[in-house]
Amino acid sequence: MILDSKVPAGPLESKWENHKFNMKLVNPANKRKYTIIMVGSGLAGGSAAASLAELGYNVKCFCYQDSPRRAHSIAAQGGINAAKNYQNDGDSVMRLFYDTVKGGDFRSREANVYRLAEVSVNIIDQCVAQGVPFAREYGGQLANRSFGGAQVSRTFYARGQTGQQLLIGAYQALERQIGLGKVQMYTRSEMLDLVVIDGKARGIVTRDMVTGKIESHAGDAVVLGTGGYGNVFYLSTNAKGCNVTAAWRAHKRGALFANPCFTQIHPTCIPVAGDHQSKLTLMSESLRNDGRIWVPQKAGDNRAPGAIPEGERDYYLERKYPSFGNLSPRDISSRAAKEVCDEGRGVGPGGLGVYLDFADAIKRLGESVIRERYGNLFEMYERITGENPYQVPMRIYPAVHYTMGGLWVDYNLMSNLEGLHVIGEANFSDHGANRLGASALMQGLADGYFVLPYTISNYIAETKPQTIGTDHPAFKQVEQEVAERTNKLLAINGTRTVDSFHKELGKIMWDYCGMARNDAGLRKALELIPPLREAFWRDVKVSGVNADLNQELEKAGRVADFMEFAELMCHDALMRTESCGGHFRTESQTEEGEALRDDENFAYVAAWEYTGVGNPPVMHKEELEFEYVHLGQRSYK
Numbered sequence: 001m002i003l004d005s006k007v008p009a010g011p012l013e014s015k016w017e018n019h020k021f022n023m024k025l026v027n028p029a030n031k032r033k034y035t036i037i038m039v040g041s042g043l044a045g046g047s048a049a050a051s052l053a054e055l056g057y058n059v060k061c062f063c064y065q066d067s068p069r070r071a072h073s074i075a076a077q078g079g080i081n082a083a084k085n086y087q088n089d090g091d092s093v094m095r096l097f098y099d100t101v102k103g104g105d106f107r108s109r110e111a112n113v114y115r116l117a118e119v120s121v122n123i124i125d126q127c128v129a130q131g132v133p134f135a136r137e138y139g140g141q142l143a144n145r146s147f148g149g150a151q152v153s154r155t156f157y158a159r160g161q162t163g164q165q166l167l168i169g170a171y172q173a174l175e176r177q178i179g180l181g182k183v184q185m186y187t188r189s190e191m192l193d194l195v196v197i198d199g200k201a202r203g204i205v206t207r208d209m210v211t212g213k214i215e216s217h218a219g220d221a222v223v224l225g226t227g228g229y230g231n232v233f234y235l236s237t238n239a240k241g242c243n244v245t246a247a248w249r250a251h252k253r254g255a256l257f258a259n260p261c262f263t264q265i266h267p268t269c270i271p272v273a274g275d276h277q278s279k280l281t282l283m284s285e286s287l288r289n290d291g292r293i294w295v296p297q298k299a300g301d302n303r304a305p306g307a308i309p310e311g312e313r314d315y316y317l318e319r320k321y322p323s324f325g326n327l328s329p330r331d332i333s334s335r336a337a338k339e340v341c342d343e344g345r346g347v348g349p350g351g352l353g354v355y356l357d358f359a360d361a362i363k364r365l366g367e368s369v370i371r372e373r374y375g376n377l378f379e380m381y382e383r384i385t386g387e388n389p390y391q392v393p394m395r396i397y398p399a400v401h402y403t404m405g406g407l408w409v410d411y412n413l414m415s416n417l418e419g420l421h422v423i424g425e426a427n428f429s430d431h432g433a434n435r436l437g438a439s440a441l442m443q444g445l446a447d448g449y450f451v452l453p454y455t456i457s458n459y460i461a462e463t464k465p466q467t468i469g470t471d472h473p474a475f476k477q478v479e480q481e482v483a484e485r486t487n488k489l490l491a492i493n494g495t496r497t498v499d500s501f502h503k504e505l506g507k508i509m510w511d512y513c514g515m516a517r518n519d520a521g522l523r524k525a526l527e528l529i530p531p532l533r534e535a536f537w538r539d540v541k542v543s544g545v546n547a548d549l550n551q552e553l554e555k556a557g558r559v560a561d562f563m564e565f566a567e568l569m570c571h572d573a574l575m576r577t578e579s580c581g582g583h584f585r586t587e588s589q590t591e592e593g594e595a596l597r598d599d600e601n602f603a604y605v606a607a608w609e610y611t612g613v614g615n616p617p618v619m620h621k622e623e624l625e626f627e628y629v630h631l632g633q634r635s636y637k
């Protein structure tokens with residue numbers, strides 16, 4: 001299979017502009033003849049659904065929550081990047097592009113990243129016009145703060161609730177189109193399969209989560225904006241519902257899955273407190289603007305933090321990476337935290353924690369300034385841990401947070417399956433092996449508001465309105481398969497809960513495909529997963545019935561997909577014997593313990609083809625070329 005990225009020719013700076021001009025348009029009167037299926041109504045899906053309906057297409061939009069407003073995007077705390085250079089501190093489109101390619105450890109496509117940086121400025125204008133209440137300076141200008149991997153302040157924010165405010169903006173735009181009848185919204189509706197006819201994505205099959213009814217929907221194009229798969233690890237900062245199902249079912253129908261092993265472990269999360277925990281909580285990276293990270297210099301020093309004098313503390317990020325200090329990128333900061341904990345210098349129960357200390361900032365700026373900047377995050381921390389972070393340092397530890405891998409897409413955000421487009425966290429496209437903070441919201445909204453509306457129109461312009469309806473045998477066949485799978489899950493009636501299987505899978509993934517990976521561990525995971533999957537299908541107990549709201553059944557379907565997907569992640573991680581970004585192979589490190597890339601052998605996107613459950617997947621390569629950012633060892637010193 002030849003993977004054509006369809007990156008337009010010409011200089012980097014004018015690729016997108018020229019491409020927009022060269023792409024075909026659809027006559028306004030013809031747009032209403034086309035139906036686009038949008039799965040997902042988070043920042044990516046919601047913004048795209050609203051924009052496409054605004055253009056005149058008929059949109060059918062699906063989400064599994066009871067309202068688009070509950071998409072996981074609502075959890076995003078810290079902010080959204082844009083190259084506005086309001087601070088006059090040297091930012092530019094080129095610099096945002098450069099930081100993102102370097103931050104991603106040179107495993108993303110230059111042309112996509114440049115376009116992302118280019119449209120970042122439009123996103124802020126669009127959101128402000130919608131009324132998103134970004135923080136402002138005294139004089140009215142939008143305020144900025146810094147995020148990891150950057151030496152400029154380019155992150156726009158609304159306290160620690162940026163995702164929520166952006167989502168309300170996109171949701172309003174979506175609601176307007178629902179009101180106008182251009183978007184038909186299907187809440188509590190889970191896509192359980194993709195229908196492909198003659199190599200083209202023609203529609204989806206869904207299950208109504210309240211009644212259990214299986215339904216088909218046909219369209220001229222299908223778009224997945226279904227988010228990330230971090231919950232394969234069971235414990236993560238993602239909402240409990242986040243899953244891989246839509247992407248995985250599309251993969252099983254032929255869509256290639258790219259770089260599935262690229263997982264982001266976020267350095268600042270509340271440490272795991274016990275065995276019964278089902279969720280981890282992020283403490284936004286924005287806190288690292290003012291918080292200083294440290295551990296005691298001596299291993300086993302268990303004095304209270306206030307009793308450890310300055311001279312006996314190790315501000316290890318400031319020491320190791322003086323240029324970026326506490327704002328070093330996430331992969332680097334996470335590994336550094338693991339390293340000091342492995343040396344026995346971790347703090348808190350079990351020694352798996354480091355301090356994030358605001359004492360200096362409070363002394364310098366006053367408590368009221370810190371409260372204004374991070375009040376809700378401090379409150380959340382205190383509610384969860386019972387400790388007051390204005391008085392004692394926060395304790396933090398890395399946790400699974402984001403997935404850079406996803407379905408493979410070309411420059412037009414179309415997968416290798418004609419008609420199937422993928423946006424937001426669900427695609428693999430822009431973050432390489434490590435996403436920089438505040439770049440996911442930027443990418444989701446870039447895809448939804450500013451890229452897909454152009455590229456999908458170009459696709460539609462070349463396609464005659466769909467004549468295939470849901471009475472086509474292919475739809476009936478997939479409906480039957482979906483129903484059979486659901487019934488099978490209910491009929492097992494075994495002895496173990498869905499969660500117990502999920503937890504066991506998560507532990508395998510964390511131990512062998514987590515923050516550090518090696519050949520032996522990954523092979524071990526590949527031995528452990530198939531019998532666990534088999535046990536799941538033999539012994540899981542899914543209580544309740546199909547024709548009712550049944551969360552056990554929903555979870556079971558998602559965990560069944562994680563059981564298959566986990567194996568693909570391990571194959572990908574095993575094949576990539578280099579370290580890069582979030583993928584740290586212990587066999588491949590520099591003398592100083594930093595990730596050691598192997599550009600000669602691995603400067604490519606690994607796009608995997610499905611060959612059946614338990615069968616080794618087949619890899620296809622998209623070679624990456626770096627014309628503008630020269631490949632080099634990343635340095636944040």
Ligand SMILES: Cc1cc2nc3c(=O)[nH]c(=O)nc-3n(C[C@H](O)[C@H](O)[C@H](O)COP(=O)(O)OP(=O)(O)OC[C@H]3O[C@@H](n4cnc5c(N)ncnc54)[C@H](O)[C@@H]3O)c2cc1C
Pocket residue numbers: 039040041042043044045062063064065068071072073074075076077078079080081162163189190191192225226227228237238239242243245246282401402423424425426437438439440441442444
């Ligand atoms: C705690 C936390 C804080 C974060 N903070 C930031 C931040 O400050 N800045 C930043 O840039 N990024 C941040 N991120 C990352 C960012 O929030 C996400 O990457 C981004 O919001 C994903 O948006 P999305 O639209 O792609 O997916 P989501 O918001 O996850 O939306 C997915 C949508 O797909 C639907 N869906 C999924 N599967 C199906 C299915 N099978 N059938 C039907 N519908 C389905 C869901 O219902 C939902 O509507 C944070 C992430 C977390 C976990």
